[in-house]
Amino acid sequence: MSLGQTATYRQETNNKMTEWFDQAACKGLDSEVFFPEIPTGDTRRFHWLQAKQYCDQCPVTKECLAFQLAFEDKTGRREGYWGNMTPKEREQYSRSNANNRRG
Ligand code: SF4
Numbered sequence: 882m883s884l885g886q887t888a889t890y891r892q893e894t895n896n897k898m899t900e901w902f903d904q905a906a907c908k909g910l911d912s913e914v915f916f917p918e919i920p921t922g923d924t925r926r927f928h929w930l931q932a933k934q935y936c937d938q939c940p941v942t943k944e945c946l947a948f949q950l951a952f953e954d955k956t957g958r959r960e961g962y963w964g965n966m967t968p969k970e971r972e973q974y975s976r977s978n979a980n981n982r983r984g
Pocket residue numbers: 905906907908915935936939940941942945946962963964965
C-alpha cells in the first residue's frame with residue numbers, strides 16, 4: 882500500500898468511523914498535515930508538530946490509537962501521525978506492549 886493509498890484508506894475508513902471519528906479534532910482537515918508528502922527531515926517534523934496540536938486537544942486519542950495499531954498489525958504499514966504519535970513512537974509503543982505481555 883502506497884502512502885497515497887494509505888491516505889485514501891484513512892479517508893474511506895474515517896467515513897465508517899462515525900462513532901468516535903465524529904468527535905475527532907482532525908475531522909475535515911487536510912490529510913497532508915497527518916501524511917506529509919515529503920516524509921523526511923524538517924518538513925516532516927513541521928507536519929508532526931502541526932498534527933500534534935490537534936491530537937493534544939482530541940477527545941478520542943485512545944480510540945484513534947487503538948484503531949491505527951490494529952491497522953498496522955494487520956498490514957505492517959506504519960505511516961502518518963495517529964493517536965498523537967509518530968510512526969516511530971507507535972512502533973516503540975507496540976514493542977513495549979508486546980514485551981509487557983511476554984514478561
Ligand atoms: S488523535 Fe489525532 S489523528 Fe487521531 S482522531 Fe484525534 S486529532 Fe485525529
